[in-house]
Amino acid sequence: MTAIAEGFTLSETALAELQGGFRGEIVGRDHISYDERRKIWNGSIDRRPAVIARCAGVADVMAAVKFGRKHGLPVAVRSGGHSFPGHSVADDAFMIDLSPMKGVRVDPDARTARVQAGVLLGELDRETQPFGLAAPSGIVTHTGLAGLTLGGGIGWIMRKHGLAIDQLRRVDLITADGEFVKASADENEDLFWGLRGGGGNFGVVTEFEFNLVPVGPTVLAGPIFWAMEDSPEVLRFYRDWVADAPDELMTIVIHRKAPALPFVPEELHGKPVVMVVCCWTGDHEEGEQVIRPMREFGKSVADVCMPKPYLEHQAMLDPSFVPGRWYYFKSCDVQGLTDEIIDITVDHSLRIESPLTSFPIWQMGGAVARVDEDETAFGGRNAAFTYNIGAATATAEGFEQEREWVRNFWSALEPWHTTVYVNFLDAEGEERIRAAYGEEKYNCLKALKRKYDPDNFFRLNQNIPPT
Ligand code: FAD
Numbered sequence: 001m002t003a004i005a006e007g008f009t010l011s012e013t014a015l016a017e018l019q020g021g022f023r024g025e026i027v028g029r030d031h032i033s034y035d036e037r038r039k040i041w042n043g044s045i046d047r048r049p050a051v052i053a054r055c056a057g058v059a060d061v062m063a064a065v066k067f068g069r070k071h072g073l074p075v076a077v078r079s080g081g082h083s084f085p086g087h088s089v090a091d092d093a094f095m096i097d098l099s100p101m102k103g104v105r106v107d108p109d110a111r112t113a114r115v116q117a118g119v120l121l122g123e124l125d126r127e128t129q130p131f132g133l134a135a136p137s138g139i140v141t142h143t144g145l146a147g148l149t150l151g152g153g154i155g156w157i158m159r160k161h162g163l164a165i166d167q168l169r170r171v172d173l174i175t176a177d178g179e180f181v182k183a184s185a186d187e188n189e190d191l192f193w194g195l196r197g198g199g200g201n202f203g204v205v206t207e208f209e210f211n212l213v214p215v216g217p218t219v220l221a222g223p224i225f226w227a228m229e230d231s232p233e234v235l236r237f238y239r240d241w242v243a244d245a246p247d248e249l250m251t252i253v254i255h256r257k258a259p260a261l262p263f264v265p266e267e268l269h270g271k272p273v274v275m276v277v278c279c280w281t282g283d284h285e286e287g288e289q290v291i292r293p294m295r296e297f298g299k300s301v302a303d304v305c306m307p308k309p310y311l312e313h314q315a316m317l318d319p320s321f322v323p324g325r326w327y328y329f330k331s332c333d334v335q336g337l338t339d340e341i342i343d344i345t346v347d348h349s350l351r352i353e354s355p356l357t358s359f360p361i362w363q364m365g366g367a368v369a370r371v372d373e374d375e376t377a378f379g380g381r382n383a384a385f386t387y388n389i390g391a392a393t394a395t396a397e398g399f400e401q402e403r404e405w406v407r408n409f410w411s412a413l414e415p416w417h418t419t420v421y422v423n424f425l426d427a428e429g430e431e432r433i434r435a436a437y438g439e440e441k442y443n444c445l446k447a448l449k450r451k452y453d454p455d456n457f458f459r460l461n462q463n464i465p466p467t
Pocket of ligand 1: 041077078079080081082083084086087088098117137138139140143144145146147148149150151152153154155199200201203204205206321423424460461462
């Protein structure tokens, strides 16, 4: 017998049984690639699962779920490994790893894509952009499409085309019993509702099918920079400028010390700046007119908002979120950038120590807000802005201090908190998960959990325990 988790033992025979028919790879603690395979994006998380089942296909996922079930093992599900609190890896758990499942099939005529669960955002864009198409997703290419979609999926084209889930047509899923089911608007509709925002609570998704929308291949996009000390005026102008912005415009405001990247003028490197990062997906001339007032406001110190390939824009923030650094986030939605919120934002931004800390304020609204709140499990469609207050350091050094900065900043905004995006939560407990969905929706999700996973087999996630 091998002790693989506290209170759990497995016979060599049981592991051999799993290994037997498995097409992918079983990685135990003595496997040569164990340390590589257990790593996730957030370098501050260092956990040692008992066994990693790297699934090659649907049959492997079914076998893995049944195996975990039969042996009563705590199960962690991993696709892109980008969960902020590291839900996809746990000490002594059985990790079901879908990252080898990389299939993408684009149908340019039907404008659809079938995408397996291990695909990353950049990999999907790579396949859709040759046809001038895209699925709404997120803003960093190495994020996993699976976890992102199951939480909602916010990104550069959402104000025009909605969240990732708003273009989701169907999923294939393995239930807690290891059974294969489909969910769509016509089949298992309740499950389909819950999967669009309810995260990994209801099963393991093996494949997604999306509608694709026309985007690019060129967009008018990039950051405009001001000195951070000008941020009180920049943000006040910005909030009025975006108030009636067309859906084609999506913006993210970033406060940070300017990074030493090729598109940032050398004299700014390391200096505190505020950037308004734009992405205009419509006609470029019209976009120039819409963006001009912001460009011309005050004394910008750099402006690299220009026509460029959508793929390039999608990858622009990758260097700011390099895997392996130490990260910590706390998030909240607000209903508007009031004077108080702006002053708090600037006050805390000026206190950023780490040169790697870079936190986005997302402009919401547009197509996201036009879908009825009850249509999907996702909560917070009416949020005006989403704060994702995040800190980063290269190693443990300085991390505590930066984390304290996040907590203080987030607490200072507390009187204005409304909802919170579930995919931006840390491990913050049930109250915060409830806040993500609102009371009524949370109770519906609990009832759905009772139907599809009454034993809470899938609990290493932003967990919604069954009623
Ligand atoms: P994983 O850690 O692999 O999975 C996270 C959780 O999702 C798992 O614990 C599990 O509960 C569930 N899950 C994953 N795969 C499956 C599956 N196949 N079936 C069932 N459940 C599953 N979010 C946005 O909306 N927009 C962004 O632009 C954005 N940018 C980000 C950038 C970075 C650098 C990072 C780290 C995160 C970003 N996020 C963004 C948040 C992101 O949506 C979540 O972290 C999401 O969980 C990542 O999915 P993943 O598959 O990479 O994560």
